[in-house]
Amino acid sequence: MADAADIAAVLSEVRVATGVARAALPIAAGVAGECDECEWWMPRLIEGRCAFCRDGRPRPADWEPPVPHSSSPVATLPVCKEAQPMPAKSIQLPAIAVVAITAVEQLATDRNIALGQAAAELIERGIAAPAASAPVPALERTDIDTLLGMVRARFDDRDEERIELAAVLKRAEVAEARAAEAEAKLVKIRAINAE
Numbered sequence: 001m002a003d004a005a006d007i008a009a010v011l012s013e014v015r016v017a018t019g020v021a022r023a024a025l026p027i028a029a030g031v032a033g034e035c036d037e038c039e040w041w042m043p044r045l046i047e048g049r050c051a052f053c054r055d056g057r058p059r060p061a062d063w064e065p066p067v068p069h070s071s072s073p074v075a076t077l078p079v080c081k082e083a084q085p086m087p088a089k090s091i092q093l094p095a096i097a098v099v100a101i102t103a104v105e106q107l108a109t110d111r112n113i114a115l116g117q118a119a120a121e122l123i124e125r126g127i128a129a130p131a132a133s134a135p136v137p138a139l140e141r142t143d144i145d146t147l148l149g150m151v152r153a154r155f156d157d158r159d160e161e162r163i164e165l166a167a168v169l170k171r172a173e174v175a176e177a178r179a180a181e182a183e184a185k186l187v188k189i190r191a192i193n194a195e
């Protein structure tokens, strides 16, 4: 029959075996953060719990809470918004907005700036303009010249069409006259032959 000494020996063996098994297990790195149980910030949590809570040990009397280090999200510096470049906004002007497109292109050329910059300036000017002047579109001399040029080009196209049509008509007239002349001659020849 086993006595107390035997049981103690077995227990001791079990403890040693358990200790060896624990030591052989890979040690988890753990993560810093607030412990799920005690809610203290701790540099190493395993499955959300600090070493004290995992072991069920009370904190020593002289225990001082650790200071969260830089990897903690609380300690990261806020990113300066002004340091980040503003994303550009793409806007397409409809082809029908001839006046606006012309004005943008003209300003971009005059000032040697990007089209986007020119568009932004014109829009800002429009916003800044007093309400009273709003109904009258502020057309610059160059805008008017460009528009007149476009109108002229349209009429020039028409003129070309007209000239072409006139040439065709002229040729038709000439052909008709020649035909009439030929017919008249034919009539004369027939008359001579008939005599």
Ligand SMILES: [Zn+2]
Pocket: 035, 036, 037, 038, 039, 040, 049, 050, 051, 052, 053, 054
């Ligand atoms: Zn804890």
